[in-house]
Amino acid sequence: MLSVGLNWIYVILTTFCVGYGIAYLVEKKLHYRIRGMDSVLMAGLVAVTVYAELFSLFYKVGAVANGILLAVCAVVLFLLHRQIRRSLGDWWRETSRIKKELLPILFLLWAYFSSRGYMAYDSDLYHAQSIRWMEEYGVVPGLGNLHERFAYNSAAFAVNALYSMKWLLGRSLHTASGFFALLLSATALELGRTWKEKKLRLADYAMIGAVYYLVTIWDEVTAPSSDYLIMCTLFFIVIKWLLCLERDSSAAGEKLVPYGLLCVAGVYALTLKLTAGLILLLVIKPAVSLIRGKRWREILLYLGLGLLVCLPWMARTVVISGWLLYPFPALDLFSVDWKMPAGPIAVDAAQIKTWGRALYDARLVGLPMHQWFPGWFSTTLSGMEKLLILGDLACILLFVIYAVFSLVKKRKENLDVLLVLATVISSYAFWQYSAPILRYGYAYVLLVDLLMAGVILQKLRRQRILYALICLYGGYKLVMMGDYIRGNYLVDAYIWQQDYGSYEVVSYELGGITFYAPAMGDRAGYDYFPAAPTQPEIELRGEGLKDGFRPVQ
Numbered sequence: 201m202l203s204v205g206l207n208w209i210y211v212i213l214t215t216f217c218v219g220y221g222i223a224y225l226v227e228k229k230l231h232y233r234i235r236g237m238d239s240v241l242m243a244g245l246v247a248v249t250v251y252a253e254l255f256s257l258f259y260k261v262g263a264v265a266n267g268i269l270l271a272v273c274a275v276v277l278f279l280l281h282r283q284i285r286r287s288l289g290d291w292w293r294e295t296s297r298i299k300k301e302l303l304p305i306l307f308l309l310w311a312y313f314s315s316r317g318y319m320a321y322d323s324d325l326y327h328a329q330s331i332r333w334m335e336e337y338g339v340v341p342g343l344g345n346l347h348e349r350f351a352y353n354s355a356a357f358a359v360n361a362l363y364s365m366k367w368l369l370g371r372s373l374h375t376a377s378g379f380f381a382l383l384l385s386a387t388a389l390e391l392g393r394t395w396k397e398k399k400l401r402l403a404d405y406a407m408i409g410a411v412y413y414l415v416t417i418w419d420e421v422t423a424p425s426s427d428y429l430i431m432c433t434l435f436f437i438v439i440k441w442l443l444c445l446e447r448d449s450s451a452a453g454e455k456l457v458p459y460g461l462l463c464v465a466g467v468y469a470l471t472l473k474l475t476a477g478l479i480l481l482l483v484i485k486p487a488v489s490l491i492r493g494k495r496w497r498e499i500l501l502y503l504g505l506g507l508l509v510c511l512p513w514m515a516r517t518v519v520i521s522g523w524l525l526y527p528f529p530a531l532d533l534f535s536v537d538w539k540m541p542a543g544p545i546a547v548d549a550a551q552i553k554t555w556g557r558a559l560y561d562a563r564l565v566g567l568p569m570h571q572w573f574p575g576w577f578s579t580t581l582s583g584m585e586k587l588l589i590l591g592d593l594a595c596i597l598l599f600v601i602y603a604v605f606s607l608v609k610k611r612k613e614n615l616d617v618l619l620v621l622a623t624v625i626s627s628y629a630f631w632q633y634s635a636p637i638l639r640y641g642y643a644y645v646l647l648v649d650l651l652m653a654g655v656i657l658q659k660l661r662r663q664r665i666l667y668a669l670i671c672l673y674g675g676y677k678l679v680m681m682g683d684y685i686r687g688n689y690l691v692d693a694y695i696w697q698q699d700y701g702s703y704e705v706v707s708y709e710l711g712g713i714t715f716y717a718p719a720m721g722d723r724a725g726y727d728y729f730p731a732a733p734t735q736p737e738i739e740l741r742g743e744g745l746k747d748g749f750r751p752v753q
Contacts, residue, residue, distance in 0.1 A: 201315040201694045207375045208311065208382070211363055212241065217273035219244025220287070224280055230498075232457035237291055238387045242436060243461075245359065245383075246468045246509065252358040253471075253512035256338035257519070261358070262367035269362075299389050306385045312685065313418045314378025316693040320423035321723070323374075324701040325733070326350060327357065327424050328726035331372065334361035336729070341741060341748030342538025344521040347732035348548045351521035351540060355471040355513055356426035372726060373697055374424035380432040381421050384410055387439055402617065403442035405654035408670060409646035410435040415677045416642070419684060422698055427639045430472040434479060434627075434643040437465050438620065441482060445616050459486040460502045467506040471513040474525065475640065478630055481623040485616065521545075538741060538750040556635030569633060576636065585638060588645050592628055595652035599625055602655065617655065624648050700726035711740035 219240040227233050234240060248269065255265045277284065292300075320327070326349035333343060333350070334357060344351030356376065364372040388407045394400050413431060421428055444458045463486060466479045490499050517526055522539025524531050527549040529542035550565040558576040559567065581589065599621050606614040624647040631641035638645070691698070704719040705728045716728040717735055724731035730745065741747040 201311050201697075203369070203373060203696050204311045204314045204375050204378065205307070207363060207365065207373050208307070208379055211375070211379055214269055214273055215241050215244030215248055217244070217276045218247045218269075220280065220284055221272075221276040222247060224283065226457065226461070230457045232455055234458075234461075236387075238383055238436075239440065241383055242465065245380075246465060248362060249355050249359040249468070249471075250509055250512055252334075252362040253355060253516055256334050256358060256361070257512065257515055258338065260336055260338045261334045261361040265362060266367075296392070298392065302389060303386060306382060306389075309681075310378050310382040310385065310418075310421070313381075314375055314421050314697065316688055316691045316698045317419040317422040319698070319701055320420060320425045320427075322349075323423040323425055324703070324723040324725045326352075327426075328372075328374075328700045329724070329729065329731055330354075330357045331361045331364060331374070331424060332366075332726055332729050334358065335364060335366045335372065337746055339516050339519050340746055341519050341536070342522065342540070342738075342750050343519075343748065344526070344540045345538065345738045345749040345751055346730065346736060348527075348540065348544060351517070351523075351526040351545075353513065353517045353520055353526065354426035354429075354473060355468070356424065356429045356473075359429075360424045371696070371699065374422070374700075375697065377421040377424060377428040380429050381414055381417065384432040384435055385414055387436060388414070390439075390443075400654065400657070401442075401446055402651065402654045402658070403439055403446060405650040406435065406439045406442055406647060409643070409650040410439065412646055412673075413642050415681070418681070425639075426473050430469060430476050431639075431643045433465070433469045433472060434476060435647075437462050437469065437479060437482075438624065438643075438647060441620060445620075456486045456489055456498075460490075460498070461505075464502065464505045464509060467509045471510055473640075475630065475634065476627070478627040479623060481626060482619065485619055538748055541751055553635045556637045556640070581638070585645075588649055591649040592632075592645055595648050596625055596629075598652055598656070602652075621648075621651055621655070624651060702727065705731065708735050710738070711743070713740070713745060 216237075219242070222243045223234040223240050234243065251269065252261050252265060255261055255268075259265070326347060329347070330350055333340070360374055360376045363376065364374065366372040388410045391404055391407045391411070394404055410432075413435065417428055417431075441459070441462055444462075448455075459482070463480065463483045466482060469476045469479050486502070487499075490502075514524060518524060518534055518536075520526075522534055522536045523529060523545070524533050526540075527545045529545045532542075547562055550562040553565050554560060554562050557564075557567075557572045558580050559565075559572055564572075577586065577589065602614075602621075603618055605611075606618060624644055628641065628644035628648045631644050701723065703721070703723055703725050705716040705724055706719050707714050707716050709715070713730075715735070716724055716731040718724050718731075718733060722733035724733070737752050738749045739752050741750050
């Protein structure tokens with residue numbers, strides 16, 4: 201727990217410095233002030249993640265990468281120390297006393313949750329090894345040939361590797377999931393305004409969904425899974441988008457800068473998990489306005505920022521797999537000797553889909569939805585999850601009615617909300633049809649229900665009903681939290697974070713280098729390196745691991 205807390209202090213300091221530098225440039229060049237400490241930290245997180253991905257293309261992500269990052273932070277502090285002091289003073293004065301008291305409590309709670317808990321299955325299957333490859337080598341050509349899951353190149357592994365501190369501590373921390381949860385918790389504290397204003401705005405419904413998600417994953421965030429980072433990021437984007445709409449509705453004019461920047465954050469979400477790409481439907485709002493205004497320089501700026509965020513990630517995917525997007529072998533653009541064979545890629549993608557659909561047989565990937573949905577619904581979901589999914593299906597119908605009504609009545613003021621609803625519903629539909637494992641799509645499931653409920657309750661002026669439900673559920677979750685803490689306080693994780701799992705392995709040699717595979721099952725954890733579930737039919741491209749792997753010629 202102590203190691204987690206100290207690690208987060210370092211994360212906060214570095215991401216704040218980088219994020220503040222970005223905010224300063226945005227204010228000077230685009231004449232928009234990024235509001236909120238959480239937004240500055242998120243901007244910093246996006247930037248340092250892209251930096252770690254870019255750095256990994258040339259060298260391992262460790263001491264040197266952190267040294268350069270600290271040098272950049274020192275430059276920002278030196279050049280902007282007056283502005284930073286003034287901004288921190290403003291933030292302190294504008295922050296309510298209750299929020300000041302709650303933030304350190306949230307910090308301690310999430311540090312406790314991140315120090316111990318359930319390690320996701322996939323973390324010991326390939327997340328840990330993916331992070332270690334970045335710590336040891338950065339990126340090597342054809343790594344996906346060693347294990348196809350390494351080709352699922354998530355930016356989440358880059359930020360975990362950058363802040364793992366293996367080079368300093370001799371052990372690899374994995375605190376990014378908990379930090380993203382902490383950041384989203386701080387954003388959701390904005391809910392406190394509802395008790396003062398006695399009403400709920402649409403952004404508040406998204407925050408309620410975020411809180412529901414956070415109290416669902418508190419025993420899992422010790423794992424460096426991309427699922428938690430992407431869900432927290434999606435909630436963050438939608439909440440901030442709705443808050444911007446709220447400010448615009450009460451202001452004389454509309455600024456497109458925050459929407460453009462949030463779309464850049466949407467590109468970042470895509471690099472965390474490719475299936476989150478439909479969040480970019482939100483780009484319609486700023487794109488239409490910018491094109492109508494013929495603001496070509498701003499269009500080029502946002503396109504450039506989006507490319508800056510995604511190009512290092514795409515380059516890593518090409519180096520790891522030989523394909524531009526994995527697992528989509530139809531997009532065949534590169535002819536390199538380390539390219540992963542298309543056949544196994546298709547099988548791997550089919551396995552993930554069928555596993556998510558509770559079919560467990562890749563040959564059934566083409567089964568129509570009406571045939572697999574009943575079995576998936578009845579066997580994989582809890583009672584509450586079934587209610588959420590039924591609510592989503594009902595909300596799709598309600599959305600269609602609301603959209604038709606708005607178009608027929610020419611209610612232009614509804615268009616912004618319709619775009620947000622269309623985005624989250626499209627994201628939900630894609631998740632539901634592809635690989636509907638709940639941890640892959642919790643944000644979509646909750647946002648569809650709560651945003652549609654928000655629209656309806658605002659029209660009916662019956663929001664007190666939701667107040668009562670929130671209080672009841674909040675009380676229940678507080679009891680559950682206390683029970684969880686009581687049941688885990690004896691776990692020896694108050695100094696060091698709970699480590700990855702330990703497994704019995706067998707060794708084999710490839711090109712004179714020792715590799716490891718699990719003696720039973722398919723997980724090897726972090727300690728044995730390099731490891732993969734099975735011994736693949738591959739060969740080294742050179743004399744060492746840094747030269748990478750290729751299929752046997």
